[in-house]
Structure formats: C-alpha cells, structure tokens
Amino acid sequence: MPRHPHDDTEPSPEQASPPVGVRLAPGLTVPEGAFRLATARSSGPGGQNVNKRSTKVELRLSLAELSRAGMSKAAIARLKRAASHLIVMPKPDASDAPVDPDAPASASPQEPMGELVITAQDTRSQARNREAAIERLRELVRQALVPPKPRRPTKPGRGAVERRLKAKREAGEKKDRRRWRPSE
DSSP, rough: OOTTTOOOOOOOOOTTTTSSSSEEEEEEEEOOGGGGEEEOOSSSOTTHHHHHHOEEEEEEEEHHHHTTTTOOOOHHHHHHHHHGHHHHHHHHOSSSOOOOTTOOGGGGGOOOOOOOEEEEEESSOOOOOOOOOOOHHHHHHHHHSSSOOOOOOOOHHHHHHHHHHHHHHHHHHHHHSOOOOOOO
C-alpha cells in the first residue's frame, strides 16, 4: 500500500517488509551476506562454453551463521552428522596458544563449528547452479530440523516366546535321538 508523502504514520507490523535474506526453512532465514559464493570453470560436457564461462558455483556457509539465524544446537549436530562430507573445519591459527593436555575439558576454548561447502555444476548456467546449491542447502537444513523419532524398545509376545522355546526343545530332542546308545 503506497504511503502519502505527508503521512507521518509508521507502517503497521503486518505491512513491514520481511527480513532480507535467504529463507532456508519456515522460521529460519539467513542473511544474504552470510553466504560466500565463488565461481569456477565447470567440468564435464558443454562444448566450448565450458572453456569460456565460470558456471560452477561453490556456496560456503558458516555453521555459526545457522546458529545465529535460530537453528538449535541439536539440529546443527544432526546437520553435521548428515553432511559430514560437506563440512570443512577451520585451520587453527599459528598464533593460537598450545593447548595444555592436563587442562580440564571445560577450560578448552569453544569448539569451532566449521563451514558447510556445497558445489553445483549440473547446468551450463551460473544462475541455475546458484539456485541448485541454495536448494541443496535448504534440503539439508529441512532434514536436520526434523528430530529423529525416538526408538521404543519392543518385547516379543508370549506366544512368540513359547514357539521359540518349543522349537528349541524339539531341535534338542531330534539331536538327542541321533546319538548312538549301546543296547542293554
């Protein structure tokens, strides 16, 4: 709804613009500046286009940014397990002080979270590869946001236990009948 130039009223919260960024899942939007996109020459078929254009897209996103965007620690841990082959841990700086092996575990600095690296080179278009990389990230995040169903230990029913024990008893009796016994 356009505002009149002399209208001093602020727009209502319903009219306020949505947060700027990339929506990865409902309630989880990461700012556009949190992504680092790099392009390179793509491999594979593509004719002369492959030698001239940088269509391969590499998307990098710090897991700390997902945490800042509101993703829970449990969901980030699930993402780390599911996409462990896509996570790059930061290299320790040479300026970091050596870690004392006798120090208690709680005294160690916060564990580095790492960076998620997704590459896309499926199409001959940089824009489509960028969208493909973001869509892969969305899918990974969606899967990580779903908590696993808790396992409920089950117990065999009474009939199943009785059938198993009966089968064991019969097998033992069959083996017992095979034994040679001297006649008396």
